[in-house]
Amino acid sequence: MKKIIVSAPGKLMLFGEHAVVYGHPCLVTAVNQRMYVRVEILDEEQFQLDAKDVKIKNYKKYLSQLGKGEIPDAAKFVEVAVKNFYEKFRLRNGIKVTTYSEFSFQIGFGSSSAITVCIIKALAELFNIKLSNKEFFDFSYRVVLDIQGKGSGFDIAAAIYGGTLYFQSGGKIIHPLAIHSLPLIVGYSGIKADTVSLINRVRDKFAKNNKRFQEVCAEIEIIVRRSRQEIERANWKIVGELMNRNQKLLSELGISTSKLDDMIAAAISHGAYGAKISGAGGGDCMIALASEDNIKSVERAITRAGGRIIPVETNAKGVKYEK
Numbered sequence: 001m002k003k004i005i006v007s008a009p010g011k012l013m014l015f016g017e018h019a020v021v022y023g024h025p026c027l028v029t030a031v032n033q034r035m036y037v038r039v040e041i042l043d044e045e046q047f048q049l050d051a052k053d054v055k056i057k058n059y060k061k062y063l064s065q066l067g068k069g070e071i072p073d074a075a076k077f078v079e080v081a082v083k084n085f086y087e088k089f090r091l092r093n094g095i096k097v098t099t100y101s102e103f104s105f106q107i108g109f110g111s112s113s114a115i116t117v118c119i120i121k122a123l124a125e126l127f128n129i130k131l132s133n134k135e136f137f138d139f140s141y142r143v144v145l146d147i148q149g150k151g152s153g154f155d156i157a158a159a160i161y162g163g164t165l166y167f168q169s170g171g172k173i174i175h176p177l178a179i180h181s182l183p184l185i186v187g188y189s190g191i192k193a194d195t196v197s198l199i200n201r202v203r204d205k206f207a208k209n210n211k212r213f214q215e216v217c218a219e220i221e222i223i224v225r226r227s228r229q230e231i232e233r234a235n236w237k238i239v240g241e242l243m244n245r246n247q248k249l250l251s252e253l254g255i256s257t258s259k260l261d262d263m264i265a266a267a268i269s270h271g272a273y274g275a276k277i278s279g280a281g282g283g284d285c286m287i288a289l290a291s292e293d294n295i296k297s298v299e300r301a302i303t304r305a306g307g308r309i310i311p312v313e314t315n316a317k318g319v320k321y322e323k
């Protein structure tokens, strides 16, 4: 029986979250914690899914029922990706999908996007369908929009291309930065954030003050452009200052929490060059930059403020086949 294993990296937003949803650029890096998907062809015309990390065991459907009826949240991205792919390329073979992850779906590393990208890569290979990177991006992004209606697609780009990217919504611009790694410290707040409700929260907060919202987004864009250059020059002290400036604007958007604020303040008061939320806010992770000498004390300070340090390497490889 033909089968294939594909993996894709998680991601961390570096700069530009929220503003990226409104057409401004952002910077994202792929991390070395990966999502794995195995797909095998079955004799019967069925879709089967095992995803034990998210408590899905023996989930089965006839292909004709894909996308119909009750779909558990944890199965949605896989099922809709398969449904869209099967409809577009008129496929009829049954498949069994098994997923496993090196990171929890709770921490905001983009497990849904990584899984979507893995599935599409695996199906394209199994059924010998050639997709350019752009087609691959568009197809995966469509799945995200079909399910959550909103989002820039930066996490899809990170899963496909890997590395560290300068990205504009919908994949209008996807430019890799010429770097090897970023000395990032990552602290998890212990709270799962819901991206769509946080996007909506920002929209509602500024419903009557669009002018200020535009100004905030324009300031974030300036920070993103400058950060891109300074990251490429490895000017970490300046990148840290830019993080602090970006964080101030994110606080104004109303998506920080007291826990994230405490973790960020603790990092800075223990010598970090800078620190900020990474992603939608409301929970998930914060990131900090520090010199080699200060890393340990910054990590300890984040932990004392109630965070959990997640060791990551940045600039990881994009989607790939596994042996």
Ligand code: MEV
Pocket (backbone or CB within 6 Å): 013, 016, 017, 018, 019, 020, 021, 150, 151, 152, 153, 154, 195, 199, 278, 279, 280
């Ligand atoms: C969420 O991690 C980042 C947002 O900018 C949403 C998105 O870009 O899709 C809030």
